[in-house]
Amino acid sequence: xxxxxxxxxxxxxxxxxxxxxxxxxxxxxxxxxxxxxxxxxxxxxxxxxxxxxxxxxxxxxxxxxxxxxxxxxxxxxxxxxxxxxxxxxxxxxxxxxxxxxxxxxxxxxxxxxxxxxxxxxxxxxxxxxxxxxxxxxxxxxxxxxxxxxxxxxxxxxxxxxxxxxxxxxxxxxxxxxxxxxxxxxxxxxxxxxxxxxxxxxxxxxxxxxxxxxxxxxxxxxxxxxxxxxxxxxxxxxxxxxxxxxxxxxxxxxxxxxxxxxxxxxxxxxxxxxxxxxxxxxxxxxxxxxxxxxxxxxxxxxxxxxxxxxxxxxxxxxxxxxxxxxxxxxxxxxxxxxxxxx
Amino acid sequence: xxxxxxxxxxxxxxxxxxxxxxxxxxxxxxxxxxxxxxxxxxxxxxxxxxxxxxxxxxxxxxxxxxxxxxxxxxxxxxxxxxxxxxxxxxxxxxxxxxxxxxxxxxxxxxxxxxxxxxxxxxxxxxxxxxxxxxxxxxxxxxxxxxxxxxxxxxxxxxxxxxxxxxxxxxxxxxxxxxxxxxxxxxxxxxxxxxxxxxxxxxxxxxxxxxxxxxxxxxxxxxxxxxxxxxxxxxxxxxxxxxxxxxxxxxxxxxxxxxxxxxxxxxxxxxxxxxxxxxxxxxxxxxxxxxxxxxxxxxxxxxxxxxxxxxxxxxxxxxxxxxxxxxxxxxxxxxxxxxxxx
Numbered sequence: 001x002x003x004x005x006x007x008x009x010x011x012x013x014x015x016x017x018x019x020x021x022x023x024x025x026x027x028x029x030x031x032x033x034x035x036x037x038x039x040x041x042x043x044x045x046x047x048x049x050x051x052x053x054x055x056x057x058x059x060x061x062x063x064x065x066x067x068x069x070x071x072x073x074x075x076x077x078x079x080x081x082x083x084x085x086x087x088x089x090x091x092x093x094x095x096x097x098x099x100x101x102x103x104x105x106x107x108x109x110x111x112x113x114x115x116x117x118x119x120x121x122x123x124x125x126x127x128x129x130x131x132x133x134x135x136x137x138x139x140x141x142x143x144x145x146x147x148x149x150x151x152x153x154x155x156x157x158x159x160x161x162x163x164x165x166x167x168x169x170x171x172x173x174x175x176x177x178x179x180x181x182x183x184x185x186x187x188x189x190x191x192x193x194x195x196x197x198x199x200x201x202x203x204x205x206x207x208x209x210x211x212x213x214x215x216x217x218x219x220x221x222x223x224x225x226x227x228x229x230x231x232x233x234x235x236x237x238x239x240x241x242x243x244x245x246x247x248x249x250x251x252x253x254x255x256x257x258x259x260x261x262x263x264x265x266x267x268x269x270x271x272x273x274x275x276x277x278x279x280x281x282x283x284x285x286x287x288x289x290x291x292x293x294x295x296x297x298x299x300x301x302x303x304x305x306x307x308x309x310x311x312x313x314x315x316x317x318x319x320x321x322x323x324x325x326x327x328x329x330x331x332x333x334x335x336x337x338x339x340x341x
Numbered sequence: 342x343x344x345x346x347x348x349x350x351x352x353x354x355x356x357x358x359x360x361x362x363x364x365x366x367x368x369x370x371x372x373x374x375x376x377x378x379x380x381x382x383x384x385x386x387x388x389x390x391x392x393x394x395x396x397x398x399x400x401x402x403x404x405x406x407x408x409x410x411x412x413x414x415x416x417x418x419x420x421x422x423x424x425x426x427x428x429x430x431x432x433x434x435x436x437x438x439x440x441x442x443x444x445x446x447x448x449x450x451x452x453x454x455x456x457x458x459x460x461x462x463x464x465x466x467x468x469x470x471x472x473x474x475x476x477x478x479x480x481x482x483x484x485x486x487x488x489x490x491x492x493x494x495x496x497x498x499x500x501x502x503x504x505x506x507x508x509x510x511x512x513x514x515x516x517x518x519x520x521x522x523x524x525x526x527x528x529x530x531x532x533x534x535x536x537x538x539x540x541x542x543x544x545x546x547x548x549x550x551x552x553x554x555x556x557x558x559x560x561x562x563x564x565x566x567x568x569x570x571x572x573x574x575x576x577x578x579x580x581x582x583x584x585x586x587x588x589x590x591x592x593x594x595x596x597x598x599x600x601x602x603x604x605x606x607x608x609x610x611x612x613x614x615x616x617x618x619x620x621x622x623x624x625x626x627x628x629x630x631x632x633x634x635x636x637x638x639x640x641x642x643x644x645x646x647x648x649x650x651x652x653x654x655x656x657x658x659x660x661x662x663x664x665x666x667x668x669x670x671x672x673x674x675x676x677x678x679x680x681x682x
Contacts, residue, residue, distance in 0.1 A: 021491070022627055023361075024368055024442035025673050028449035029634035031369075032457060035450070039460040067464035070641055077622045078633035101365035108369035109376070109450040110457065116373060117454070119380040123408035150362070281418045286363055289419045293370035296415035300408065332366050 030098050031105035033078055038106075038142050042068060046081065046095060051088040096149075103146025108293060111140040115301040122301050130303070137199075141174065148243070151331035152276050153178055156241050159274055159327075159338060161185060165239035167268065169194065171224045172245025176204030176217065179241075183213040190216040192233045196223045225249050227266075228258045234266040243276040247298070250277075250315070251305050260319035260339075267341045273321070275337045280306040282333040291333030312337055371439050372446035374419055379447075379483050383409060387422065387436060392429040437490075444487025449634060452481040456642040463642050471644070478540075482515065489584070492672035493617045494519055497582050500615055500668075500679060502526060506580035508609065510535065512565045513586025517545030517558065520582075524554040531557040533574045537564045566590050568607075569599045575607040584617040588639070591618075591656070592646050601660035601680075608682040614662070616678045621647040623674040632674030653678055 037043045041061035045052045054069035061068065072089045075081035080098060081089050092098075114133040115122060121129035160168060160182060166189050170179040173193035183189050193204045201221045208217040220233050224245060227234055234240050240263050250256050263273050278298075282291035298304040307315065309326060312335070316324040321339035329336055378384045382402035386393045395410035402409065413430045416422035421439060422430050433439075455474040456463060462470035501509060501523060507530050511520040514534035524530050534545045542562045549558040561574050565586060568575055575581050581604050591597050604614050619639075623632035639645040648656065650667060653676070657665040662680035670677055 020364075020438070021442055021445075021671065022673070023364055025445045025631035027365055027368055028372075028445040029630040031446070032449040032453065032634055033637070035457055036460045039457060040464065041461075061461075063461065063464050067641065070637070071464075074633050074637035077624075077636070078630045079626075080630075097361070101362055104362075104366045104369040105372070105446060105450065108373040109446065110454075112373065113451075113454055113458070116376055116380060116451065119377045120382075120402075120404065123381065123404050123412075283418075285420075289370040289421075290366035292415050292419035293373055295418070296374070296411070300411055330362065332363070 027101060027105060029078060030080065031102040031109075033075060033080060034099055034102045034146075035106050035110050036071065037075075038139075040068065040071060042071065043142075045089075046075075046091040047099075049091055049095075051084070051090045053088055057089075099146050100150040103143050103150075104290065107140075107143035107147055108290075111135055111143045112297055112301070113139075115297060126300070126303070130301070137197075144244075145177075147331055152243065152329045152334050152336070155327060155329045155336045156243060156274055156276055157181060159336065160239045160241055163239060163272065165237075165271070166190065167237050168192075168239045168241065169234045169237040171227075171234075171240060171242035172196075172248075173204055173219075174200045176207050176219070178243070179217065180204075180207055180211050180213055183208075183216050184211060187216075190218075192218045192220060192237070194220050194222055194224065194233050196221070225255055225259060227262050228255070231262045231266040234263050236268050237266065238268045238271045239274060240267065240271070241274045241276075244278070246275050247277050247304050247306055250307055250312075256315060257319060260316065260321075264319055264321055264339070264341055269341065271341050273316075273337075273339045275312075275316075275339070276329065276334060277312070277337070278306055278331075278333045279309040279312060279335055281308070287332035289332070294333050309335060368442060368446060370419060371421065372443040372450075374416060374421060375440055375443045375487075376447050376451050377412065378416075379480075381409065381412060383412065384483075386430075387416075387432040388440075390432055390436075392425070392431045394429055398430075440487050441491040444484050444491075445631065448481075448484035448488055449631075452476055452484045453638055453642070454480075456638060467641070467644065471642070478538075485585075486518075488672055493584065493670045493675050493677070496668060496670045496677045497584060497615055497617055498522060500677065501580045501582055504580060504613070506578075506612070507531065508578050509533075509580045509582065510575045510578040512568075512575075512581060512583035513537075513589075514545055514560075515541045517548050517560070519584070520558065521545075521548055521552050521554055524549075524557050525552060528557075531559075533559045533561060533578070535561050535563055535565065535574050537562070566596055566600060568603050569596070572603045572607040575604050577609050578607065579609045579612045580615060581608065581612070582615045582617075585619070587616050588618050588645050588647055591648055591653075597656060598660060601657065601662075605660055605662055605680070605682055610682065612682050614657075614678075614680045616653075616657075616680070617670065617675060618653070618678070619647055619672075619674045620650040620653060620676055622649070628673035630673070635674050650676060 042057045045057045054072050055065045058065040058068040076083050080092050083089050114135055118133045169192040171194050173195050176193045179191045179193050195201050198221050201219045204219050208214040278294055281295045295306055313324055316339040323340045325338045327336040383398045386398045395413055396406045399406040399409040417424050421433050424430050455476055459474045510533040512535050514520055514536050517534045520532045520534050536542050539562050542560050545560050549555040619635055622636050636647055654665055657680040664681045666679045668677040
């Protein structure tokens with residue numbers, strides 16, 4: 001037998017990759033390692049940026065220290081954490097950048113995994129599948145936060161902050177993070193946090209208390225469509241902000257028109273509505289892939305038909321707002337629509 | 342209220358992204374869209390490179406045509422497929438490149454999702470969790486193929502092909518793809534495909550029949566460790582190849598030493614053993630992230646402790662092979678070890 005099986009000694013060379021493939025392998029690994037951290041409850045230690053021991057994280061998470069230590073060693077091997085000589089770990093300097101990128105994978109694959117795993121059921125019996133295979137709210141919230149902290153919350157925060165608005169209502173406020181940051185920035189500000197989820201409302205009340213702004217934050221557990229009957233939570237607001245919540249009601253055209261009209265009328269003079277949401281199938285090369293996934297999953301797995309950019313704009317205009325602006329945000333397909341009273 | 346809420350008309354500018362973040366969003370979207378294709382059974386139409394209608398794919402997959410059409414439209418929007426005027430779809434020109442990159446995400450997040458989803462259980466009760474939350478064999482096989490077609494199968498194929506070996510045994514042959522390609526390349530070649538899975542053995546027999554090489558391929562349903570008692574399947578082989586199967590038995594040092602010794606003795610004069618497998622925590626910056634995930638998951642979720650590169654080499658040397666080479670492969674942390682009789 002001939003061939004290249006030479007009788008030389010050990011040869012070990014370093015690997016070479018196509019750059020895109022290396023990026024893919026790196027991102028896949030980072031996303032799964034960080035998602036596991038979120039599952040274990042070790043993410044808040046990493047997020048803090050402070051040093052901690054495996055024992056501290058294990059105690060807080062109610063897990064065996066050995067297993068948490070193994071996990072943290074893997075993070076160090078992956079350049080996501082550093083360990084000092086005393087056995088204390090902390091997140092690597094670029095941890096927040098890596099977490100942002102990982103957020104896209106965690107949202108796309110992990111938060112939506114029930115859709116992926118049961119894709120055939122969703123195509124054959126969408127209503128039945130939606131009932132049987134719901135997403136996990138915590139996984140959706142965590143991955144949305146990882147993306148949103150860089151890719152859509154800053155746009156709303158900066159806009160509302162710079163507007164000088166003092167009375168702010170957040171529709172679909174979740175745990176109240178964005179609104180509380182705005183209250184912390186200016187002691188003259190007060191806010192109303194509206195959410196349909198009682199767990200989210202509880203979390204918002206607790207977060208407001210921790211931040212020392214409980215006296216300036218009213219939390220109300222309601223669906224946004226209830227504003228049509230009782231606009232109390234938006235009455236007199238100088239800014240009404242809504243992140244990825246309007247798409248839940250946008251398909252019901254008469255209702256959405258009424259909701260926008262209610263908000264416009266209730267706003268204080270000079271007030272505005274700041275809506276962050278996604279457009280259907282954004283065509284730009286920089287956006288088209290992620291926007292395609294986002295649009296497709298919402299339409300076929302969540303029964304949410306997103307409007308195109310121009311359709312969103314037309315809805316705000318038709319509700320009588322005096323001007324409407326569309327500000328693209330870093331998350332592909334996302335837009336900040338600002339509609340002035 | 343003062344601020345930047347100008348009374349100008351609609352402003353819409355194109356988005357700007359940090360390049361890494363755009364790459365992350367793109368890769369996340371591509372991976373989930375292709376994984377959904379694999380779940381739906383539409384992947385083989387895309388893989389073929391040929392044109393097809395939504396109806397054809399839907400009929401073959403046993404799914405409603407409307408739902409498959411929606412999926413294919415999303416692929417077109419994401420630049421992963423093209424549609425012609427007659428409503429026929431085909432994969433985009435760079436589909437195979439994108440599928441390779443997506444494979445890392447699909448393996449890391451989708452194939453391993455039971456580990457991610459139940460990470461806490463694996464840390465508290467590894468044995469119980471392993472029994473309760475097994476991976477889906479099809480998802481593991483599909484994502485491994487997407488990666489392997491570019492990142493480790495070509496290395497083995499080329500090495501064995503160029504060696505001129507005519508009698509080839511594949512340990513852990515799965516559906517026999519690699520071995521059948523080698524048989525198709527040279528009509529003088531014959532092979533033995535060994536696998537522990539009866540489903541894999543059935544698939545290998547069917548694939549061999551389809552490829553017209555059934556008369557030159559023997560399929561045997563056995564665990565690799567059985568070779569120690571009965572080396573028949575490797576007896577007289579000029580090449581014995583084994584892709585990511587040796588790590589299943591490497592932790593049992595006496596058994597693995599016996600297995601290597603058995604292979605060495607059974608090989609024809611001038612024959613060799615070609616083992617593709619992963620090393621523990623590869624330190625190179627180009628490999629460390631994915632290698633960390635791969636190593637960590639195997640050790641903590643699959644009870645497989647990978648040897649370091651030098652430990653693998655030492656095991657081959659100790660079994661009496663006359664030379665051992667280590668050839669890094671494109672998948673981070675993977676190596677082709679070639680041990681000559």
